[in-house]
Amino acid sequence: MTNFWLFIPEFTITALAFGVIGADLFLARENKKYLPWISSIGLIVVLGIALNYLLGKQENLYGGLFLIDDFSMFFKVFFLILGLLVVLISSEYVKNHIKHPGEYYGILIFSILAMMLMAASGELLTAYISLELLSFCLYVLVASGRYGEKSTEAGVKYILLGAVASAFMLYGISQIYGLVGTTKFADMNLVLVAENSSALDLGLIMGIVFIIGGLAFKIAAVPFHMWAPDVYEGAPTPITAYLAVGSKAAAFALILRMMSSGFISIMEDWQMVIIVIAALTMTLGNLVALAQNNIKRLLAYSSIGHVGYLLMGVVAMTPLAFDGIMLHLVGYGVTNLACFMCIIMLYNSTGRDDVAGYAGLADRSPFLAMSMAVALFSLAGLPFFAGFTTKFYLFTAVANEGLIWLVGLAILNSLISLYYYLMVIKSMYIDPSEDTTVLVFSRYSLSVLGILVVFIFLVGVYPGPLVELIQEASQSLFSYIP
């Protein structure tokens, strides 16, 4: 008999999503401002429930369909906190720019559920349908900008290309199932080990490539990255942040689980290809970012660059490298949210999101400019900030596997990235602005931004406890390998 208590976070978060959508129906227009509070309190409750019931549990439901272990637990907590932060950074933006707040928050919560399921699934179909749930949520959220034709355009692009990627993935899964006879990662591994994988047949390779292609779309790795700048630019800004962090982290969670417990025996054939993709992704992302003049596009390319770094960890395929990936996801996530919070705040008060719009920001709002500078320095990987510690851990882990030149390339790319981040900082501090009115922000936005900045420093200066959690998570992941 299945122990349904093990699904308690999923059940409660689903209930929360329905609750938020339902509450929206009954709340008067002037009371809709309470929706973000309902959502955030709800998410905190779910977080509490998850920690209370599942911490340290190691269970395997429905014969490996659904896994509860430290790895999935880590990502559950990560996604819940991320969702909470996204709700917080959305609140003011939604008030001004989104027409249907109830559906916005409800679907946002559904997408958190989808990400949690992705990290916990131990089987391809469950993973696929969770990914699909995530994609549908994101399609809607991307297109939900109130006034923007840009937003709608971004939504259409995302839906069309997402459908292609999803078709890839489904096709790949059917191919794998046809050849291996199972969709469960653990069983797949057994079959592949038994088959003496030295001579892989074309069908299997194509199957895996299709699946990877579908996931590569989600993380925006070259050559599946092209949607990212357009969609990032067009989407409502909090959703851009969410796309850049959440959907990427969820896809990485799935990739890590799938690679380590399903395909690890054939990874050697893959290493070079992923190395090349990683190298291309980071180099292209950072080089093209040099030529951008819209801040959201710039961050889109910078996030492509970060995907390149993260892929290096996938190549290395050791618990240490996986630690690095998870840690960097956290560090990058916090930093990116802070960065986007600044963008949202500036956009809310000036309507600008081009780099030129940042001219003179230092005089108009010193705190905003400084927070943005902190976030950008962290993205560039300067010590003291989250970006350094997490990147360093990742790079060291990869270098440990002998991929020194790749790490060298990554460090060089970080240098390039510093250059374009400095351009933004230069713009904020030096370039004169046509409009010199002092910007005033609500206490609420300032404190959310403040919290994020504190997180950046916290992860950068005192990563010890976080690292321990992550190490447990990755150990549990590798414990599935016989």
Next chain:
Amino acid sequence: MGSTQESGTEGGVLTESLVVFLIISVVCVAGGLGVVFSRNVIHATFLLLVSLMGVAGIFLLLLAEFLALVQVLIYGGAITIVVLFVIMLTKSDEFESLVDNSQKPLAFLISIGLFVVMTVAAIAADNGNTVRASLKFSDLGHSLFTDWAIPFEVASLVLLVALIGAIVISKQGEEE
């Protein structure tokens, strides 16, 4: 039900099922090409129906009666009808240029390439022993609601989100 049948070719001899398979495949592919190349949306929709029915035929051939049934009911019935409704409610002449784009030759080459690769892969794959077996409806239902309960439930959420999303997006343009 519950019967089994051996796979299509036996020593290179054409069996009945292979002949049927070939006919159905031709219908499927022709329908699909028709959808892509047709310049009239209404025609395209009906050709899509042909293709979908062909797929139902393939399901039958694989002894997957349930899927064949669902395919006819949902795709043939519901989805095509909805598509037709939508087209009739909008101005269909807007779609005239849908198939024009400059990368056609390249796309054609790549598609052929992918097709060749996947065909080679399918032929090379060692699946001679595969036995087609049909499944009881009740078994299918049972496994959907037990072993596969999670994906099944998540699928319902996908539909729900799609529904809500469609409403949200379509109401976007309206002024308050």
Next chain:
Amino acid sequence: MMLLDFTVMEGVQVAWLAPAACILAFVLIVSLRMFDSKIGSVISIVAIASGFAIFLYVFGQFNESGPAEFAREWFTIGSTKITLGMAIDQLSVVMLGVITFVALLVQIYSVSYMEEESRFGWYFGVHSLFAASMLILVLANNLLLLYVAWELVGLCSYLLIGFWYEKRSASEAAKKAFITTRIGDVGLLIGIILLYRTAGTFDTSTIIHIAQEGGFADSTLMAAVLLIFLGAMGKSAQFPLHVWLPDAMEGPTPVSALIHAATMVVAGIYLVARIFPLFEVADPSLTVVAVVGLSTAVIAASIALVMTDLKKILAYSTVSHLGFMMLALGSGAYVVAMFHLFTHAFAKALLFLSAGSVDHGTGGKRDIRQLGGLRKKMPITFVTFSIGALALAGVPPLGGFFSKDEIMMAVMDGRHPVFFLIAIIAAFMSSVYMIRALILVFFGDLKPENQEAHESPALITAPLLILAGISLVAGLVLSGWQDFFNAKHHDINFLVLALSLLASLGGLFLGWAIYSKEWISSRDVAAKFGDLEKYASNGYYLDVGYQWCIDRIVLVVARIVSLFDRIVVNDVAVNGTGYSVFLSGFKLRYVETGKVYNYALAMVVGILVVGLTIYWGLI
């Protein structure tokens, strides 16, 4: 050596309080938002003064108890414990003293020098952060912590060079300094990771131990050491990465004195000295160090000869002397290099602060052609500047004489005589440009527009006098220095001594002859060298070359890549109109900018290429 926890508060272990005090000052200033207030300076100075007091205590304790290491766990990478640890030994004690002392004097000086500035408190906040990071850098017992501090001092330098960020040149210079040194840092980080890969630790003493036991493959160690040296070249402005230092003079003068003369720029020298045994094991690497040092010394000196901006002369002189220090390291004499670092720190800080005093007293003039005859107007500054200049020129018995002479002897011992001869030429030039600056600023006729020039207030002159006093007597500690480092005393080589003395005095005489007596016309001399003079005044066009590389190579590559990305990717941006979907009319006009097809095609191509590549085992 014992590994102790921070919590033990006795003996040399209190050293960690020095950076902690400075960090506390920074946090206080930033969190209390005292960016414009004067209290910031008080907090900062109290912090650095207590840092100096801690140094005095640690120094006393160190002489009794000897070296120690202590650490606290920070986080772990796999099974490797990363520690926040400190090592107290001769090197770090010396650096602790130099940094706290010079920083203290510079901060006191700044109170008066910067009093007109807005963001006064911010200035002191960053100074505190800088002092803290610099102290962590020299005290760190592992390379990772050192790297963190290394980057932080770079960041502080960026913030302080760009302090007048409204000035475009200042912020450009700040960016240039940041990026150029980061090029070296790329090497440094890769080098550290390389060492970690074999050693499994970042702990400096353990790594050195492993290297001496032969635990590293030759090629790995060689590569790692050279990569780390690249980092040192960037930070210590070695040719050809020196270009940022002269530009960094856009920052406030006290910043130039502290960061770009006495402390941060010597971090590279310190780093090489710190891991010196690694260089010894990877033997030919020291030759690279020597060659780089020598060429830096001679090239920078030749540029300093023709500069007309007082701070730029001092900047190139700093580069040249950093070259001397590298040369000493490359000749195997790290104790000598550290000694020159020590004497140079005081002399150069003195010169910069005196230059700042000139600047302060004449209303912001820095071009030596517009100055002159200031010795009567600014007597104290004149005296202190002269002491600094003569010390650097190597006139006995000032500090610079001893350290330079030691370097020459070390070069003679450790390297081919050609090295020695070129070094002598560089030393000669160093005398010439110092006397040139001294004469052109303080002697000759007072320019009419400088009639208003006046001596600076006591808060500025007091630090000058203290530094001048130290520069006068710094040479006398030489023998104590060698004992402190347990280094052997060199026998005096009279040939070397004579040549080196001849170079300094000859240079002074020549400079005096040209610029004071005008027996020789400086134009004629310049004409003799023809184009070389033009090249030198343009810094041998290195800047132009680098700019060309960035414009023509990096940015063009970036454009090409983004162009490639745009052939398939949308041209400029999402344009909104082309793609609008009005669901009321269900009008899908996505065909007009139909890039979606291209994106999808690229994805299919990607799948096909990746699949076939793996299948055929192409890579």
